[in-house]
Amino acid sequence: MSSEVIHKVSEQRSRNMSAIKSKNTKPEIAVRKLLHSMGYRFRLHRKDLPGSPDIVLPKYKTVIFVHGCFWHRHENCKYATTPKTRPAFWESKFNENIRRDRTNQNNLIKLGWKVLVIWECDLKSTNISNIRELFDMSFK
Ligand SMILES: [Zn+2]
Numbered sequence: 001m002s003s004e005v006i007h008k009v010s011e012q013r014s015r016n017m018s019a020i021k022s023k024n025t026k027p028e029i030a031v032r033k034l035l036h037s038m039g040y041r042f043r044l045h046r047k048d049l050p051g052s053p054d055i056v057l058p059k060y061k062t063v064i065f066v067h068g069c070f071w072h073r074h075e076n077c078k079y080a081t082t083p084k085t086r087p088a089f090w091e092s093k094f095n096e097n098i099r100r101d102r103t104n105q106n107n108l109i110k111l112g113w114k115v116l117v118i119w120e121c122d123l124k125s126t127n128i129s130n131i132r133e134l135f136d137m138s139f140k
Contacts (some may be wrong), residue, residue, distance in 0.1 A: 002029075016053045018096060019124070024128070025033055025066070025068070027054075027066050027068070027118070027120045027123045027126075028054050028066040030123050031054075031055060031064065031066050031118055031123070031131070032044075032055065033045045034128065034131060034132065035055065035057075035135065036079050038132065038135060038136075040057060040060075040135070040139060041042060041057070041059065042055050042056060042058070042064075043056045043057075043058065046063075047064065049108065049111075049113070050103070050104040050105075050108050050111070051065070051100070051101070051104030051105070051107075051108070051110065052108035052113075053065055053108070054066045058137070060114070060138065060139045061112060061114060062113065062114040062115075062139070063108055063113050063114070063115055064117075064118060065101075065105075065115070065116070065117045065118070066118045066120070067101075067117055067118070067119055067120065068120045069119055069121050070098060070122045071094075071097055071118075072098070072101060073094050073097065073098055074120075075113065077119065077121055078121075079120065079121055082094075104115075116134070116138060118131060130131060
């Protein structure tokens with residue numbers, strides 16, 4: 001592979017990453033606030049872990065991903081819409097995202113981490129109590 005090709009590939013990858021991995025999104029901040037109010041200590045965006053998890057709770061050996069339903073393809077979710085134009089483009093992009101998420105999660109589990117995924121739509125106020133319960137059950 002020529003260095004030009006490598007350059008192009010990594011450029012493409014970083015563009016994809018920036019599209020799906022925007023930091024400090026509203027849902028992410030909501031989860032942090034909830035954890036904080038429950039008294040849990042956490043760290044953010046640990047780059048040394050697969051997928052650079054949004055929230056890391058070292059004490060509970062747990063990572064949390066806060067996923068946007070659209071980019072991460074929340075199954076059966078009304079927010080996981082598919083744009084009408086360029087369907088093939090979107091499908092390959094979505095498949096790539098799903099594959100990347102799965103790989104990261106598997107690698108984290110292999111390293112002994114517990115992985116929690118919070119979906120954007122779970123954060124609608126009616127469901128916050130469910131998330132609180134999930135945290136209580138996970139961090140015992
Ligand atoms: Zn959803």
